Amino acid sequence: MGKVNFTQILSATLVLLSIIDIVGSIPIILQLREKGRHVDALKATLYSTLLMVGFYYGGHWLLRIFNCDIHSFATAGGFLMFLMALEMILDVEIFKNNTPNKGATMVPMVFPLIAGAGVLTTLISLKAMYDDVNIFIGLAINMLWVFLVIKSTGKIQKWLGEGGMMFSRKFFGIILLAMSVKMMTENIAHLF
Numbered sequence: 001m002g003k004v005n006f007t008q009i010l011s012a013t014l015v016l017l018s019i020i021d022i023v024g025s026i027p028i029i030l031q032l033r034e035k036g037r038h039v040d041a042l043k044a045t046l047y048s049t050l051l052m053v054g055f056y057y058g059g060h061w062l063l064r065i066f067n068c069d070i071h072s073f074a075t076a077g078g079f080l081m082f083l084m085a086l087e088m089i090l091d092v093e094i095f096k097n098n099t100p101n102k103g104a105t106m107v108p109m110v111f112p113l114i115a116g117a118g119v120l121t122t123l124i125s126l127k128a129m130y131d132d133v134n135i136f137i138g139l140a141i142n143m144l145w146v147f148l149v150i151k152s153t154g155k156i157q158k159w160l161g162e163g164g165m166m167f168s169r170k171f172f173g174i175i176l177l178a179m180s181v182k183m184m185t186e187n188i189a190h191l192f
Helices: 006-020 023-034 041-065 070-090 105-114 117-127 132-151 153-191
Strands: none
Touching: 006 117, 006 132, 023 070, 023 105, 023 132, 023 153, 041 070, 041 105, 041 117, 041 132, 070 105, 070 117, 070 153, 117 132, 117 153, 132 153
């Protein structure tokens, strides 16, 4: 499993923190709640963790089954993020939710927001550089942070108010759009 190394833990934690960017997802979470869609913080955190750990160990194998490479997967994830950014910026609904309970825990919270293509590909990259134990400690720290942020979005919404919510939705929509374009262009370049 490897030796605990605080430098590796810190590095893995910070890399995952910047890629997961749950703070940047707050406007999306609030927008989902405004539409009456339920986001369960505990389930979102647990399912995301399971998906990340599963992909960490079986991602290459799973993609190989579908004759897909990591760059194609990341490009598709970037495209999903692009559509979500358009929803935030243009105030339109692209992702239709036809589930009876109007839940949003699995889609779009778990995938692609928390455990999206960027996070999954990053985990595989970290695997080549760090010991498993250090990556998993960094992942655990991140998932605790994810849980706390999702759990407190109601308080954040009250603090920001209506105007602050609108501003943050547009601002983070543009950031998400830029991240999605970067993810798609970097990975499309690898495909050709």
